Amino acid sequence: MSTRMSVDFARDTRLEAVDRGLMYGDGLFETLRVVGGVVPLWPRHAARLLASAVRLGLPAPDTDAILAEVRRLADGLADAVARVTFTAGSGERGYARPHPAKPTTVVVVGALSLAGAPYREGIALRLCDTRLGDQPLLAGMKHLNRLEQVLARAEWSDATAQEGLMADQQGRIVCATAANLFVAIGGRLVTPPVDRCGVAGVARAEVLAAGDIEIRHLAPHELVAADEVFLTSAVRGILPVRAFAGRTWQPGPVTRHWQEHWGGIGLPLPNRSKDSD
């Protein structure tokens, strides 16, 4: 995609090679959708970024300035995706951070065009061999240490699956490589906990805040037996799952409800009756 970028709020495409974001993955990121200059989920992105900065001991990001920068770079784009990277900044060699830390902020914005088919028909999932490590101190955050997701996503390159589910060390399903998981079972909507591994997505937070959701562990066989399955993502919204482990589904009423909710909060998804992508 053609991108617009800034580094520390100035037009640039490069940063210091001794930045701790590169050296140690010492930082955080947010990936967000901008519709007509508005970021409907911004309060959740900002809250996660601030809370994670506290957990990592980083200075507080200036979330107002970041939002303004995102909107500036997205100016004129009807639909856009932005990635905000916030690092501990440059420092001497070694794990000890400089005091005071001088963080680095990178914003990258590109036009977004969501294909219609995944929303109408659903996507196929695979179960990744790469399991998530057990690390409560880092769980839930969208930090820059993402090798687990990279390894999981590298497991397949064909079109047989559009996303991969990741299990924890005990084999319980936690989330997809880049999305959270919701499962309708017996009239309840369930999502796995992300307190020992996985990412607490802002789209997941939106569903949790607006619905009556049960947070509990899910075994793969429960997924296969579920009435409906969908993924949530800040950029892609509500993605119906049509196939997993031999089971197939049609997008159902619960999934449709949450797709409509997404449109209602200002994040319209491709119309499910539309034929063209």
Next chain:
Amino acid sequence: MSTRMSVDFARDTRLEAVDRGLMYGDGLFETLRVVGGVVPLWPRHAARLLASAVRLGLPAPDTDAILAEVRRLADGLADAVARVTFTAGSGERGYARPHPAKPTTVVVVGALSLAGAPYREGIALRLCDTRLGDQPLLAGMKHLNRLEQVLARAEWSDATAQEGLMADQQGRIVCATAANLFVAIGGRLVTPPVDRCGVAGVARAEVLAAGDIEIRHLAPHELVAADEVFLTSAVRGILPVRAFAGRTWQPGPVTRHWQEHWGGIGLPLPNRSKDSD
């Protein structure tokens, strides 16, 4: 320190902000000591870098070119430390790597001056609250996902300790934030396994290759009861431990033996009889 740098073997101090090394910590690094233009442990650094690239599915680094670059940047320095960072390179947004990946190589070199006191008197250790996550797929590698070490090192900023030990999720000691651990107990030299967490240091590999070492888990109380304790680091060599958890030691004959071994392979450590630092 005054540094000399290159990015992809050309004089530069910056890299693309969309490099996957920054975006996802998708890469590896080595930190090595260069004495008079020679890197005595280079074969071990190169072997770890190559083996880790295979594990992560990265293209093979050109280790000959990297060594030549390290030596070029270290030219004229009697003693130097080099950091080599090898990433998956720039790519589109998303966890899927581009095919083919075009890696990025960053080399940073600075003069090294090892203070004498730690080698003569030993260093004090603390036990970090930050525990290492359980992730066999990433264990042992010196990859760019180092938030655990950053959090552990951020636990103290005073001079009461020079290094911190990190335990696994079960509370067993694994390594220090930036060094491996060896313990002399009852005539045996013991080091913990690094197959589920921790880094398999090249200095550790040198000791394992040159000695008769037992690899097994260590509880904190075993450390306190040990005859000798020392840390190993590619840059700092063999560091005697003088204090941990209320116990104190004098540097003993086993530690001295390995310090002499270090001098013998071309990595001289500050003379233990010298008074000045």
